[in-house]
Amino acid sequence: MPLRFVESVDATRLFYLEALGFESLMGVVGKDGALDFAIVQREGAMLMLSRPEDAGPTRGPLSIYIEVGDVDGYHAELVGRGVAIVEPPTTQWWGDRTFSVADPAGDALYFWQTVADMAPPPGVTLI
Structure with a gap:
């Protein structure tokens, strides 16, 4: 299952839901009220979306x-x-x-x- 780091989890999730017909499996709301993380799926294909994080040099x-x-x-x-x-x-x-x-x-x-x-x-x- 791929994990994509995106600038706006909310906007990207909405695109997958509304434009591509994916379903929402879950989302985690951050302290600022915007999504920090979400999982969307369509016909068994799942994609994780996350805000960028300080991941260090190995990622x-x-x-x-x-x-x-x-x-x-x-x-x-x-x-x-x-x-x-x-x-x-x-x-x-x-x-x-x-x-x-x-x-x-x-x-x-x-x-x-x-x-x-x-x-x-x-x-x-x-x-």
Whole structure:
């Protein structure tokens, strides 16, 4: 599932919904009332939209989320192969356990597995 960093999640999400006929799966409203993040889908194709963030030098313009059956096992396998891990395994508030590596172009590859129910932190509004 690709993750696109866009200047306006609201405007981009609206384009996908109104112009392209996608459906909204979820959105996270930021402290300023604008969307920080959204997921849209159409016929099984999903796209994540996010405001730009200070991601450091290892992340390129594209991030791809790849579901795996055993995220911790896959992490151990990659460490055993000597692959540099950018972000260690972490259980996220949305219930996915993730870790990331960077490909040679600097794009982020996130490997994930759902391990828990969603538990938004205080102040996070879902739509």
